[in-house]
Amino acid sequence: VADIIGDGEQHTEGESARKKLKVEQVSREKDKTPAGNGKGKCSASSLLPVEEKNLFANFTFKRVLRADPSRKMAFLHGQFEKTANEDEEDSADGASKDAVVILEQSAFHLDHVEKMLAAGAKGDLEFQNDVYHNYRVFFPAEFNATKTTIIYPATQSHIEKFGQQPVYIVDESPDDYLNITLPSLQKSKRFDTKWVDNILDHEKETERIVFEDPDKESGFVLLPDLKWDGHNVDSLYLIALPHKRGIHSIRDLTSDHLTMLNKIKNEGTAAITEKYGLPASRIRAFFHYQPTFYHLHIHFTNIHFDAPGRNAEKAHMLTTVISNLQYDDYYKKATIPFVVGEKDPLFALYDHCLKP
Ligand code: M7G
Numbered sequence: 419v420a421d422i423i424g425d426g427e428q429h430t431e432g433e434s435a436r437k438k439l440k441v442e443q444v445s446r447e448k449d450k451t452p453a454g455n456g457k458g459k460c461s462a463s464s465l466l467p468v469e470e471k472n473l474f475a476n477f478t479f480k481r482v483l484r485a486d487p488s489r490k491m492a493f494l495h496g497q498f499e500k501t502a503n504e505d506e507e508d509s510a511d512g513a514s515k516d517a518v519v520i521l522e523q524s525a526f527h528l529d530h531v532e533k534m535l536a537a538g539a540k541g542d543l544e545f546q547n548d549v550y551h552n553y554r555v556f557f558p559a560e561f562n563a564t565k566t567t568i569i570y571p572a573t574q575s576h577i578e579k580f581g582q583q584p585v586y587i588v589d590e591s592p593d594d595y596l597n598i599t600l601p602s603l604q605k606s607k608r609f610d611t612k613w614v615d616n617i618l619d620h621e622k623e624t625e626r627i628v629f630e631d632p633d634k635e636s637g638f639v640l641l642p643d644l645k646w647d648g649h650n651v652d653s654l655y656l657i658a659l660p661h662k663r664g665i666h667s668i669r670d671l672t673s674d675h676l677t678m679l680n681k682i683k684n685e686g687t688a689a690i691t692e693k694y695g696l697p698a699s700r701i702r703a704f705f706h707y708q709p710t711f712y713h714l715h716i717h718f719t720n721i722h723f724d725a726p727g728r729n730a731e732k733a734h735m736l737t738t739v740i741s742n743l744q745y746d747d748y749y750k751k752a753t754i755p756f757v758v759g760e761k762d763p764l765f766a767l768y769d770h771c772l773k774p
Contacts, residue, residue: 473566477517483581489724490523493580498570517570518580524565525650534561565647575606579710583759587731588768591753595669598767603712606763609666611713614659617641628656629689636678637661640686643717645726651694654701654720658682659713666712668705668734669754673746682716683736690718702728703736708756708764731757 476499483493497515534557541555569576590599603609616622617639626648631637638660642648646655660678665671671679687698700721709715716736719725727733742748758764758772765772 474519477519483518483577489726492521494519494521495572495577495581516572516577517568518572518576520567520569520580522565522567524563524647525653527650528652530561534558537561567644578759578761581761583761585757585759586765586768586772587755588758588764588771589753589755592751594768595754599708599764602763602767603666609712611711614711614713614715617659618661628693629685631681631685632661634661636681638678638682638686640682640689640718651696652720653723654690654694654696654718655723655725656686656690656718658686658716658718660715663713665714667709667714668707668739668749670714671739671743671749673743676740676743679736679740679743683740686716686718696720704728704733705736705739706732707734707754708758731755 478497478499480495480497483495485492496517496519498517500515537558537560539555539557541553544552544554546552588594613622617627623641626641627639628642629640638658640656640658643655643657646653660682662678665675683703687701687703690701691697702717702719702721702725704717705714706717706727717725717727719728739749742752758768
């Protein structure tokens, strides 16, 4: 199941060569499938190819974690039956069979609407009043893909992240970070970001890379975010991952990182403009604080896309961060607000300053 999220392909050693590269949509062109849907390419024999098997045949639905009607999304908790292999592996560490399934109705791809109408549609007239006609219409299946992300095996913190919970704002001083936040993050293993290492080491998502600067100190990889279908520029969403390990979040940034950040801003934006035709003035580039994953990364989204986590209490614009870092070690001295959910381990640690 995990392969549905990754690219599911074997990569040759040649692909791992560190060189400056711009990778066009090579393999996507080959199989004509949208980026990241893994269709027909996954190795998990129990689930794929998608066309022939019910992806959820061995899935037991548990509950809806959250629904987001405005984004037409549903976040579900369920369990996949373990395969024989998984059972063997799991008996050692007791890993869970839990899964989080994220369903998202795709936005219309405006280049395809003409084809969609021409392909034929069946519909029931729901009502008509004067010149106004309301139908429930069924277009051919190929136009109705539901973007589906499966996190498997899912940990308790995955399940909690996507569930509903009251949230609070913490004003985190530098001392709070060092004495409360940092030890808790270290203990909860939130600095383990295997999926990031897989990308930086060219082991996963290699053919999705849009731009790479291979410099170990100031270079980065730019690729479509897990949240994006990789096609619809209206909801464009890419992330930049610096090659340098050990920078967990904006808290760790100093003026030493300015070369890297300026490259990410200039080269990253230029690569997006070249590939997707979106000018720099319509790209929102920002960090999250706190992030979910503690390998520094920068979000690039279409300014018109209401990206989750773009709100004032979470987003820090890349340009502002670069500007603040001119005043050396700004983020080591700043009080930075962040949002914490009641189920986050940090909530209990900051309880004293959240109670009225
Ligand atoms: P964040 O601020 O740490 O978390 O951003 P959040 O925005 O999810 O709260 C991490 C970003 O990395 C998010 O936008 C994720 O959608 C994206 N992301 C996470 N994973 C596990 C992957 C992945 O495996 N591949 C890619 N391409 N993006 C990912």
